[in-house]
Amino acid sequence: MKLLTRTKKQVTNPPNIYKTMILGTAGSGVTTLTRTFIWECYYDDPTIEGSPVYNHFSHLVNHTDHQVDSYRKRISIDNEQVILEVLDLGSYTHDEAGSALRKLYMKDSEGFMLVYSITSRESFRGLDAIRSEILDDRNRSAVPFVLVASKSDLEEQRVVSHQEGEELALSWECPYLTTNATIYDDAIQGPFEQMVREIRKSREGAKTPRVEERGDRRKTRSLGDCMIL
Ligand SMILES: Nc1nc2c(ncn2[C@@H]2O[C@H](COP(=O)(O)OP(=O)(O)O)[C@@H](O)[C@H]2O)c(=O)[nH]1
Numbered sequence: 001m002k003l004l005t006r007t008k009k010q011v012t013n014p015p016n017i018y019k020t021m022i023l024g025t026a027g028s029g030v031t032t033l034t035r036t037f038i039w040e041c042y043y044d045d046p047t048i049e050g051s052p053v054y055n056h057f058s059h060l061v062n063h064t065d066h067q068v069d070s071y072r073k074r075i076s077i078d079n080e081q082v083i084l085e086v087l088d089l090g091s092y093t094h095d096e097a098g099s100a101l102r103k104l105y106m107k108d109s110e111g112f113m114l115v116y117s118i119t120s121r122e123s124f125r126g127l128d129a130i131r132s133e134i135l136d137d138r139n140r141s142a143v144p145f146v147l148v149a150s151k152s153d154l155e156e157q158r159v160v161s162h163q164e165g166e167e168l169a170l171s172w173e174c175p176y177l178t179t180n181a182t183i184y185d186d187a188i189q190g191p192f193e194q195m196v197r198e199i200r201k202s203r204e205g206a207k208t209p210r211v212e213e214r215g216d217r218r219k220t221r222s223l224g225d226c227m228i229l
């Protein structure tokens with residue numbers, strides 16, 4: 001008995017991996033937000049590769065082919081140690097080749113952070129097309145999203161109101177957060193934490209047995225994390 005107890009204590013579950021993707025039209029702040037979160041500091045132009053700061057952190061960037069950057073960070077969210085994987089596919093374009101590649105990566109991701117800049121209406125408008133592409137081939141209610149309004153420090157250049165962001169999130173039934181990626185503080189983790197929570201809800205929803213499977217003949221319809229009977 002004693003031996004069994006000891007063996008049990010030594011076994012620790014590997015941390016849960018959450019595969020996420022961060023998307024937005026060019027210039028929205030996708031790369032900056034990701035790198036400030038991963039690197040735990042802000043560097044004013046993370047796109048300048050080969051700079052001293054970039055070289056310092058480059059081992060944390062896993063460049064795949066096709067200019068896709070992938071990152072992994074181990075963090076504690078709600079007392080659970082998780083490994084958060086973040087894919088940054090670069091600027092969003094509608095060209096067919098890019099789109100086919102994106103779809104492959106999208107299929108492999110569990111949650112999506114959609115970013116627009118409060119200083120660009122175009123970036124706000126662009127999100128609908130991105131979301132539609134993600135929802136292609138998927139059960140609409142089962143996709144975890146987080147909406148992020150970036151560059152909150154540029155209030156004087158704001159062209160998209162806070163209310164518009166809130167309304168969009170309401171229509172998508174997803175969390176809405178604002179960020180300033182030029183400062184590394186606890187707030188930068190907010191959207192990523194929320195992303196993990198949305199994925200958890202979706203996983204839990206997937207585990208809930210459908211009523212038919214429990215032998216009940218009533219029809220069910222899944223809506224986000226709730227079950228309509
Ligand atoms: N003031 C401010 N600038 C930002 C913020 N996030 C990104 N930027 C700047 O916006 C520009 C585009 O950012 P980037 O991350 O490359 O956008 P991406 O094309 O969506 O990856 C860069 O010059 C960043 O330094 C922010 O929160 N505040």
Ligand SMILES: [Mg+2]
Nearest residue numbers: 030031090091
């Ligand atoms: Mg980028």
